[in-house]
Amino acid sequence: MEYIIGVDGGGRKTVSATATLKGEIIGIGKAGPTNINIADRETVARELEKTIKKTMERGSVKGKAMITVLGIAGTERKRCSKIIREICEELKFAEKIIIVSDAMIALTAATKMKPGIIIISGTGSIALGINREKQIARAGGWGYLLDDEGSGYWIGLKALRKVMKAYDGRGKTTLLTSMILEKFKIEDPSQLVDIAYGRKLTVSEIASIAETVSKCASMGDEVAIEILRKAGEKLGEMILTVIRKLKIEEEIIPIYYSGGVFNAGKYILKPIKEKLREKQIEIKLEKPFLNPVVGALMLGLNYLGIEVKGEVEENLIKTARKWGLINEGN
Numbered sequence: 543m544e545y546i547i548g549v550d551g552g553g554r555k556t557v558s559a560t561a562t563l564k565g566e567i568i569g570i571g572k573a574g575p576t577n578i579n580i581a582d583r584e585t586v587a588r589e590l591e592k593t594i595k596k597t598m599e600r601g602s603v604k605g606k607a608m609i610t611v612l613g614i615a616g617t618e619r620k621r622c623s624k625i626i627r628e629i630c631e632e633l634k635f636a637e638k639i640i641i642v643s644d645a646m647i648a649l650t651a652a653t654k655m656k657p658g659i660i661i662i663s664g665t666g667s668i669a670l671g672i673n674r675e676k677q678i679a680r681a682g683g684w685g686y687l688l689d690d691e692g693s694g695y696w697i698g699l700k701a702l703r704k705v706m707k708a709y710d711g712r713g714k715t716t717l718l719t720s721m722i723l724e725k726f727k728i729e730d731p732s733q734l735v736d737i738a739y740g741r742k743l744t745v746s747e748i749a750s751i752a753e754t755v756s757k758c759a760s761m762g763d764e765v766a767i768e769i770l771r772k773a774g775e776k777l778g779e780m781i782l783t784v785i786r787k788l789k790i791e792e793e794i795i796p797i798y799y800s801g802g803v804f805n806a807g808k809y810i811l812k813p814i815k816e817k818l819r820e821k822q823i824e825i826k827l828e829k830p831f832l833n834p835v836v837g838a839l840m841l842g843l844n845y846l847g848i849e850v851k852g853e854v855e856e857n858l859i860k861t862a863r864k865w866g867l868i869n870e871g872n
Contacts, residue, residue, distance in 0.1 A: 546846070547597060547607040547636060548838025551576030551590070551614040552644055553665030553695075554746050554802075558593040559835045559867065560601035563848060565857035567839070568603070570865050571596025577615040578622045579685055580665065580745045587629045594635050610636035611842040613647030613834060615666060618683065640845060644834065645670040645683060651837030652798035652830035654850075659784050660830065661777050661814075664801035665749040667693035669780035673788040681783035686745050692776035694803050698751030700769045702738070705731055708765075716765035717758040725754055756806035770809040777810070778817025785823065795823065798830040832859070833867035 545568070549558045556576045560569040573593035575581040581589070598604070612630070617623040623641050630639045645668045649660045659671035667690050668683030686695045705722055707713030709731035719731060726737055737743060758766035781797060784790075797814075804810055811827060818825050836858060840850045848854060862868050 543603055544608055545601065545603050546839060546842040547594065547610040548647070548835050548842055549576075549590070549593065549610065549612040549614070550644060550647060550833070550835040550838060551612065553577040553580040553615055553749065556589055556593045557833070557835045558597040559839055559865070560597045560603060560607070561839045561842075561858070561861075563608075563843070563846070565839075565843065565848075565850065565854035565861075567836075567858065567861035567865055567867070569597045569599070569601025570835075570867070571598075571600065575746060576626075577665070578625050579616040579619075583625060583629070586626070587632070590626075590629060591633055594633065598635070606634065607636040609638040609640065609842045609845055611640045611642065611647070611838040611845070613642050613644040613838045615644045615664075616685070617641050618643050638845075640841065642841065643668075643670075643683070645680065646678075647837035647841060648798075648800050648830065648834040649678070649837070650840050651832040651834050652800070653796065654840075656796075657790055657792055658796035658798060659781055659790075660798045660800060661781055662801045663693050663773070663777055663799075663803035663810075665694050665746060666690040667696070667777060667780070667801075667803075669777070669784045671784040671788050671790065673790050677788055679784050679787035681780040681787070692773040692780070692803070694749030694752035694801075695745055696776070697755050697769055697773050697803065698748040700772075701751050701755050701766070702734065702748070704765050704769065706734065714765050717761060717763040718755065718766055721754045721758055722751065725751070752803055753805070756809065759806060759809045767809060770806050771813045773803065774810045774813030775817050778814040781814070781818065781825075782821060782823070793824060795825045797825045797827045799827065800830055800834065804829075829869040831869055832862060833869075836862050836867055 558571045571593040573589040669681045
């Protein structure tokens, strides 16, 4: 059977999907991080092999895929893209390998290449948009050391700093203290120093603290709410930058959001809306209908000269729903 594979890889998890040339998704696989900026080469190779093996087994396919499109976070940088390609060549699971950013497959899945913007905030953050002329522009996504404002990592780091300030007496008392201590199974904020510098917290571990911040915000903690408000503003700034670069002038601009940070709901979405409202820009803010990995499959079909419309598009949507790759509501 001729088939293709799509991969959506990030700093905490990776999802892959196998599909026929008719757009029927026949298997999916899940694994850990494949962002080479966050995980080491050995880990990335192991997790990539794991997810590919799972999706092929579930799809009951053998041999090489005709094409595999990998949307991997961090591959905008040549060094990262080169390493991912080398790993793929070692694993030998496809005749042709296409490597793009995770934002590109998310944009494809969300907009179907019509005017709009995707804002992603997971471990890292990035905004990517497309206009009527099919021009694409981005803002952010430069990694946790140089950028990634409003991301899970950014939020997690802010939370850790707020806890230490509260412990010092320089900041407000916050629920974050007890929740973060519980998360790391320690009894005193000073022990965070040993974890951060001794054991060395990974980027993924720091990003995972965003979930704790979200929980504290839902419990009314003012410090947590403020961290998320500022994160939303940063993401709003990225969206505004893309709108300006692409000169998008739709009456209502479709903005799609993706990534674990948005599980915070209104605490992150409201400040984004307010930031754009300040510039008198009307938007429709919603989750993408299709999971980003479906965008990778769409790109794969396009590379083979197969248009994603009619029966092919219907098959993709129908089988994406079967595999839980659709957002049914916002």
